[in-house]
Amino acid sequence: MKDVAFGQYYPVNSFVHRCDPRLKLFFLVAFIAAIFVANNFWALGACAAVLIAVVALSRVPLGKVLRAIRGVLILVIFSAVISVFFYSGETVYWKYGILCVTREGIFFSVFLIIRLFLLVICSSMLTYTTTPVALTDGIESIFHVHVLALIMSIALRFIPILMDETERIKNAQKARGADFESGNIFKRIKAIVPILIPLILSAFRRADELGDAMDARCYMGGKKRTKYKKLTFSWRDLVAFLTAAALVTGVALLRVYVGGM
């Protein structure tokens, strides 16, 4: 839990890791657009090829990448099954009441599955290769909101501290005979109250002290503030930008000249 500052971040030094977080955000948005513009297997194949290249460049192990899919597997299968049975089309293979299986429905489902997988993998690539702080720094620099990055930074700093504290209070209450494991849901919720109250009080006290410490270090809002680490674009970002642009254009052209399946 101490690693919350890094979220899912997989610390290696790769091409993708060293790209500017702003560019990675742009890439993700462009990629998602491409996935939904793509309406034939050629276009979707192009998206998949680009994503495979990104994964390979990132040096994040395949197992980790696939683990991201596992979390949404049930959801994906569920949506696919629903759309197979409810999608209406011309070539009907099977029909029962409002349920039907059509050629178009099957295509649509397969598309849906591939799209969702691509979506999930691409988003998790962003979190595997970018620390939460770098990500908020990126968002801050795009939208010019300073507090956002500060809040994020402080939250990440204090989550592990408060987790430890929760554990400590819980153990102290256990030592006095509190029981958190048995009883019905109401009993358990009631047992949490004696943990929650000291935790909230302590969080307020910490916030108070942190406020003083920030004041003492001349914190005066975002106006005059400068940044120690500035984000800069490099040739990597140009490569990534061109790839994203080429992908979106390519997919759009395929949609116009080849058409849907």
Place this chain on the structure above:
Amino acid sequence: MHAIETKDVSFSYEGGGFRIAHLDLTVEEGEFLAVLGHNGSGKSTLARLLNGILVPDSGTIRVFGTPLDDQHLYEVRKQVGVVFQNPDNQTVASIVEDDVAFGAENVGLPREEIAKRVEFALGAVGMLGLRNAVVSRLSGGQKQRVAIAGVLALKPRVMILDESTAMLDPRGRREIVEVVKKLNREEKITVILITHFMEEALLADRAVVMNRGEIALTDTPAGIFARHEELLTYNLALPRIGVIAKKLTEGGLRVRDTLDPEQLAEDIARSVRR
């Protein structure tokens, strides 16, 4: 010029009974001042007054001649750094060097200057090797050294440590004391060390004892410890080793007033041999 000069400063919390009344305190440039006092005697209140976190009801505070008022608040804050007690509640960033840069970023320094100061501050506290470390994985002493570095990055001329060693183990405490001594000696930073540990007060040039919002005693640390009985009335007890030294002297053995066991042992050995 005095580093810090308070004249007739009074302050009370809203609705609270506690009051700092007519406080006069002068701290010279380069001085190492220890502030002692029982719990609730007003030490932290004093620290917060001296860099404008709290505002006095009346009286004036000057820092190197600059009055501490609305107009000069940040100018003074840049000069008077405060390190607090809890190592976990004064860091804003997860990575050491990002946190050290925080103060320097706040005052709008150019990036190259921030980089220089981060380098300097981390070097001064001996944490350069851990500049990319994760703060939550550091020891208490290391965290407090980061906090000191964060203050140093603003290049203060006065540094106040408000019981900054209280939550540390003996080793962490030693680390901090070493760093503070060095900053006082080499960087000529004026130090105000608020502490419960008499041993630490011994390092100072001068010590004051606070009692109920007033300065009750001002003397050299040794002079203060010599007033053993008086300290008791301010709810301060000499550490046992000091009491032993005192009793030995009363019993006719020639030993110095000391809190250092080694030194006491040496003295005993010498006078017994004689």
